[in-house]
Amino acid sequence: MDLLKIAYKNLKTNFSFYSLYFISVAFVLMVFFSFISFAMNDVIMEKISSDGRVETMSKTVAVFVMAFVLFYMSYSNSFFLKRRMKELGIYSLLGYRKSSMLKLLTIENIVICLLSLLTGVILGAILHKGIIEVIIRVLKLQIETSTIPLFNYGAILFTLSFVFAALIVLFLSNWIVLRNSSVLNLVRMEKREEKKIKIRLSLSIAGLLFMVLGYILAFDITRGVESLWKTIGFSPMALLTMLTVVIGTIFFIHSFLPFSIHKLEQRKNWLYKEMNIIVLPNFKYKIRSKAKTLILLTLLAAGTLSLFASTVLSVYYPLAATERIIPSAIEFPVEDKGMASKALEIVKGTNNVEDMKYSETTIIQVTSSSANLPFEYSVKGASGFDLVSESDYRELIALQNKTAKIEKLEDDEAILVKYRPEEGDPDKGNVYNLNLSASDNVEVMVKETTLINPIGFANSIATLIISDTLYQKIKTFGLPEKTIMSIDGQNMRENKEVYENLEPLFRDDPYFASSYQRNEVITQANSSTFLLIAFVTIIFFVATGSILYFHNISSIMGDKDDFMILNRMGYNNKMMKKIINKQILALFCIPYVLGVTHSTFAIIAYKSALMDDLLGRNSAFILPVLVAVVIFTIVYIIYYMVTVRACHKIIFTN
Amino acid sequence: MKAILTARDVIKFYNKNQVAGLNKVSLDIESGEFIGIMGVSGSGKTTLLNILSTIDRPTSGDIVINGVKINKLNEKKAADFRKSNLGFIFQEYYLLDSLTVKENISVPLTLLKKSPQEIEVSINSLAERFGIKEQLSKYPNQLSGGQKQRVAAARAIIKKPSLLFADEPTGALDSKSATALLHKLREVNEELQTTILMVTHDAYTASFSSRILIFRDGNIIKEIRRNNRTRKEFLEDILTEVTSIEVSNE
Numbered sequence: 001m002d003l004l005k006i007a008y009k010n011l012k013t014n015f016s017f018y019s020l021y022f023i024s025v026a027f028v029l030m031v032f033f034s035f036i037s038f039a040m041n042d043v044i045m046e047k048i049s050s051d052g053r054v055e056t057m058s059k060t061v062a063v064f065v066m067a068f069v070l071f072y073m074s075y076s077n078s079f080f081l082k083r084r085m086k087e088l089g090i091y092s093l094l095g096y097r098k099s100s101m102l103k104l105l106t107i108e109n110i111v112i113c114l115l116s117l118l119t120g121v122i123l124g125a126i127l128h129k130g131i132i133e134v135i136i137r138v139l140k141l142q143i144e145t146s147t148i149p150l151f152n153y154g155a156i157l158f159t160l161s162f163v164f165a166a167l168i169v170l171f172l173s174n175w176i177v178l179r180n181s182s183v184l185n186l187v188r189m190e191k192r193e194e195k196k197i198k199i200r201l202s203l204s205i206a207g208l209l210f211m212v213l214g215y216i217l218a219f220d221i222t223r224g225v226e227s228l229w230k231t232i233g234f235s236p237m238a239l240l241t242m243l244t245v246v247i248g249t250i251f252f253i254h255s256f257l258p259f260s261i262h263k264l265e266q267r268k269n270w271l272y273k274e275m276n277i278i279v280l281p282n283f284k285y286k287i288r289s290k291a292k293t294l295i296l297l298t299l300l301a302a303g304t305l306s307l308f309a310s311t312v313l314s315v316y317y318p319l320a321a322t323e324r325i326i327p328s329a330i331e332f333p334v335e336d337k338g339m340a341s342k343a344l345e346i347v348k349g350t351n352n353v354e355d356m357k358y359s360e361t362t363i364i365q366v367t368s369s370s371a372n373l374p375f376e377y378s379v380k381g382a383s384g385f386d387l388v389s390e391s392d393y394r395e396l397i398a399l400q401n402k403t404a405k406i407e408k409l410e411d412d413e414a415i416l417v418k419y420r421p422e423e424g425d426p427d428k429g430n431v432y433n434l435n436l437s438a439s440d441n442v443e444v445m446v447k448e449t450t451l452i453n454p455i456g457f458a459n460s461i462a463t464l465i466i467s468d469t470l471y472q473k474i475k476t477f478g479l480p481e482k483t484i485m486s487i488d489g490q491n492m493r494e495n496k497e498v499y500e501n502l503e504p505l506f507r508d509d510p511y512f513a514s515s516y517q518r519n520e521v522i523t524q525a526n527s528s529t530f531l532l533i534a535f536v537t538i539i540f541f542v543a544t545g546s547i548l549y550f551h552n553i554s555s556i557m558g559d560k561d562d563f564m565i566l567n568r569m570g571y572n573n574k575m576m577k578k579i580i581n582k583q584i585l586a587l588f589c590i591p592y593v594l595g596v597t598h599s600t601f602a603i604i605a606y607k608s609a610l611m612d613d614l615l616g617r618n619s620a621f622i623l624p625v626l627v628a629v630v631i632f633t634i635v636y637i638i639y640y641m642v643t644v645r646a647c648h649k650i651i652f653t654n
Numbered sequence: 655m656k657a658i659l660t661a662r663d664v665i666k667f668y669n670k671n672q673v674a675g676l677n678k679v680s681l682d683i684e685s686g687e688f689i690g691i692m693g694v695s696g697s698g699k700t701t702l703l704n705i706l707s708t709i710d711r712p713t714s715g716d717i718v719i720n721g722v723k724i725n726k727l728n729e730k731k732a733a734d735f736r737k738s739n740l741g742f743i744f745q746e747y748y749l750l751d752s753l754t755v756k757e758n759i760s761v762p763l764t765l766l767k768k769s770p771q772e773i774e775v776s777i778n779s780l781a782e783r784f785g786i787k788e789q790l791s792k793y794p795n796q797l798s799g800g801q802k803q804r805v806a807a808a809r810a811i812i813k814k815p816s817l818l819f820a821d822e823p824t825g826a827l828d829s830k831s832a833t834a835l836l837h838k839l840r841e842v843n844e845e846l847q848t849t850i851l852m853v854t855h856d857a858y859t860a861s862f863s864s865r866i867l868i869f870r871d872g873n874i875i876k877e878i879r880r881n882n883r884t885r886k887e888f889l890e891d892i893l894t895e896v897t898s899i900e901v902s903n904e
């Protein structure tokens with residue numbers, strides 16, 4: 001019989017198996033094609049990128065994605081090849097030469113890859129259209145979607161050449177595998193004799209220790225100036241931490257987990273339970289035989305999750321910080337009374353403004369000769385404190401719809417507005433000497449500090465709130481002053497028209513601040529980066545999910561007999577379903593739990609190192625991480641359910 | 655002696671309009687018997703075994719084991735019934751690869767929620783009986799075929815089933831291992847009074863039983879009892895009967 005004919009028969013009987021291979025490759029090519037179509041779309045690229053930054057970035061991402069798709073394809077190829085070793089061994093026993101087996105594998109790969117390519121291109125084109133639609137909505141681009149072709153021929157050509165290159169790689173890797181295997185180990189490879197599971201106590205402890213050490217190193221960064229990250233340096237510490245965590249992960253999965261299960265198994269009351277007796281040994285066995293894959297998946301998941309969460313954080317955080325940087329919707333220094341009233345008229349006259357509130361605040365600028373001045377004192381061009389009266393402060397806070405619990409100030413007390421929170425509140429209780437004239441000065445004691453700044457940092461920093469009577473007294477000394485107009489009101493912070501109407505009046509004035517405009521700038525600058533990262537994240541989430549899916553499916557296919565015998569021994573269908581679910585859950589949990597904890601520590605380090613902490617609240621950090629984790633969780637839950645369903649189908653249909 | 659299993663007019667059609675897998679089979683098995691079922695490949699032996707052991711349902715007919723009408727049980731009840739009453743041995747062993755030998759043997763008792771102490775005691779005494787004491791902490795793929803089958807037998811017997819079903823238990827073994835296993839089954843049958851129903855196409859294997867039912871085209875066509883004869887005499891009798899059936903068949 002012709003080998004092709006045998007192969008065709010084999011394909012028919014193992015259809016579900018081949019279809020898995022096909023679906024996985026088609027899926028990856030779909031994502032790949034939609035990404036390439038997106039990156040090669042000049043119309044979109046022109047709109048979202050003005051300086052070529054996005055192009056450079058998407059090229060980098062494309063290289064990354066290509067490398068990954070190639071890895072994924074050769075991974076699934078060798079994964080499926082391993083499962084077919086016995087079949088190849090039989091061909092070999094029948095007298096077929098390795099060259100004809102290689103020919104067979106290559107033809108199969110060509111057929112599967114071309115079919116996947118076709119499917120991937122069609123579905124990817126549709127996906128790409130959908131993504132473009134979303135981008136246009138989100139970025140409010142002026143593009144007619146119908147002008148963007150469904151099929152980008154450049155992208156098709158590119159994908160085709162990529163698949164061709166991938167086929168050559170697969171050919172070479174199959175050739176190497178076949179060349180290195182004898183008939184005997186071809187036949188035996190499929191169910192290779194498991195070495196007796198040796199569990200080394202030292203390695204498992206090392207795994208745990210390294211991981212905990214990595215976490216401690218990452219967390220150390222929050223100690224600020226004293227931390228090792230400052231004393232040793234950021235890059236060496238980042239490298240060291242990553243290395244420690246990676247080594248920790250490897251031994252944790254490879255040794256510590258099986259070791260803990262081994263310990264659990266020794267507690268007979270635990271082991272001899274109808275579920276545990278099957279699930280625990282199986283878990284230990286699976287972790288060991290799939291350790292490499294699980295480690296890879298965990299690191300991939302952790303890396304992706306960290307990348308995504310840090311991207312979300314770097315977009316979200318500046319947006320959240322706008323609240324402090326520009327506390328009122330509109331703010332500008334009043335240099336000319338006429339212009340200020342004109343501005344107020346413009347705001348009032350804007351169509352959608354119903355309720356406008358405004359307040360003028362006069363700031364007295366004063367210097368101090370105290371020794372222990374806060375760092376805010378000297379960050380601006382001319383060092384000094386900005387004095388604001390208590391009643392002005394209260395009025396502004398009310399205008400901004402905030403509440404601040406402050407007690408009435410005495411004349412020798414002040415509240416210092418901090419730029420960022422500081423550990424231990426070191427400014428509290430300090431006494432500052434304010435120079436009123438060459439001979440006069442007054443002392444105020446910092447009663448407390450606050451993060452609720454009444455005026456934006458562009459117009460006032462080192463703001464000191466003092467009692468009204470002291471303010472009136474200082475005013476008589478004729479120190480330099482400036483007046484700030486703050487405008488706020490319902491929906492004013494997001495009001496586009498107000499900004500657009502006012503903008504011509506203040507052209508080029510760096511002290512004119514609009515919260516709407518700042519948020520727009522942040523969104524525009526980050527959304528393309530965000531989009532690309534989201535793309536990569538989804539590819540990686542999906543890839544890790546798919547790898548878990550295929551591993552579970554292929555291992556459950558080999559477990560059919562086990563469930564048959566369990567059924568004979570008296571396990572009913574419900575119990576067997578529970579066993580299957582637990583087995584799958586255990587494998588999903590490893591990359592999930594470790595991925596989430598790893599990336600949480602990575603984000604803590606990232607935030608402490610690179611973000612200017614203005615908000616001083618954890619919620620601003622937790623929220624983005626939560627978003628990333630929720631998306632990850634949803635993807636994994638979906639994969640878990642799909643996997644469970646598929647496995648039930650395999651076991652419960654003949 | 656009381657009947658442990660009675661089957662009446664059991665018919666099994668796999669597909670409509672096709673020849674029956676089982677064609678009106680009736681049989682009674684008494685407690686403590688060692689029954690051998692012989693027949694050529696495809697004669698319906700496995701079908702009968704599956705139906706008698708609640709794995710498959712008959713198209714018609716009734717089966718009663720220990721007073722329970724098993725052909726009327728739902729999936730869950732049938733599993734519970736197997737759990738507390740039946741043991742199985744197969745040609746292919748079907749050991750759980752990820753479990754050690756000890757864990758494999760413990761499964762049936764674990765399922766019956768026995769205490770860990772009781773489980774360990776039972777495992778140790780059975781391991782002694784089957785000569786696998788040294789193998790308890792090994793994994794199945796570190797064992798020879800004969801050892802695997804002895805483990806499978808220990809696993810089937812540990813819960814003291816009222817009925818043990820064995821489908822070609824020696825089919826994959828060399829003759830030495832096969833003989834050793836059969837002696838063990840015989841021993842279990844005699845010492846523990848376990849009722850055994852063993853399917854085989856091999857006369858030598860069948861000669862270890864006390865009564866043989868010869869099967870053809872889904873029907874019992876002949877019964878041979880060992881009575882008080884030696885195994886050798888019994889074997890000669892079986893061989894002559896089988897040959898005469900084959901001759902009459904040509």
Ligand SMILES: Nc1ncnc2c1ncn2[C@@H]1O[C@H](COP(=O)(O)OP(=O)(O)O)[C@@H](O)[C@H]1O
Binds near residue numbers: 675694695697701702
């Ligand atoms: N699941 C099934 N579906 C259809 N026919 C079957 C099935 N199982 C067995 N048969 C048929 O029933 C007959 C008896 O088979 P079986 O009981 O396995 O024989 P034995 O065990 O004696 O070799 C055979 O003709 C076989 O083809």
Ligand SMILES: [Mg+2]
Binds near residue numbers: 699
């Ligand atoms: Mg059979």
